Amino acid sequence: xxxxxxxxxxxxxxxxxxxxxxxxxxxxxxxxxxxxxxxxxxxxxxxxxxxxxxxxxxxxxxxxxxxxxxxxxxxxxxxxxxxxxxxxxxxxxxxxxxxxxxxxxxxxxxxxxxxxxxxxxxxxxxxxxxxxxxxxxxxxxxxxxxxxxxxxxxxxxxxxxxxxxxxxxxxxxxxxxxx
Numbered sequence: 001x002x003x004x005x006x007x008x009x010x011x012x013x014x015x016x017x018x019x020x021x022x023x024x025x026x027x028x029x030x031x032x033x034x035x036x037x038x039x040x041x042x043x044x045x046x047x048x049x050x051x052x053x054x055x056x057x058x059x060x061x062x063x064x065x066x067x068x069x070x071x072x073x074x075x076x077x078x079x080x081x082x083x084x085x086x087x088x089x090x091x092x093x094x095x096x097x098x099x100x101x102x103x104x105x106x107x108x109x110x111x112x113x114x115x116x117x118x119x120x121x122x123x124x125x126x127x128x129x130x131x132x133x134x135x136x137x138x139x140x141x142x143x144x145x146x147x148x149x150x151x152x153x154x155x156x157x158x159x160x161x162x163x164x165x166x167x168x169x170x171x172x173x174x175x176x177x178x179x
Contacts (some may be wrong), residue, residue, distance in 0.1 A: 001035070010070070084146050
């Protein structure tokens, strides 16, 4: 497992890096070997925030926790990630039962694309690239909730088009499809 650590307003000590590596190494029992784990530590006043991002074959696990102690933040973000993994595995098992293993394998073997950023009037200060995996609307909603964002761009497996799901203010979800 390659652990990439970064600190904002806090030096990343060897003890902190070792503790994060030890605790996050426990996720390998759920996911097998992890290629890369990104951890960002930040301190603002008495707020100690640990943010962990784990890219997995088209899936991104992300957790962020804030406490008064960085070690506690790491422990809490680990618990959050374990819950996300359990939820994802349960959904996959249900999907396998419903669609059959053969259909699931065929869907995962489709080619992945990349999303292109559009030019805007404002200056682009950050660009993210991610694999664009064909998935159902329900799976896209699950992915959006796993990464903790209010929207998610995905390739719709049913229509082979790029769609966006988003969380509405009333707590429901919306879907944007091209005409």
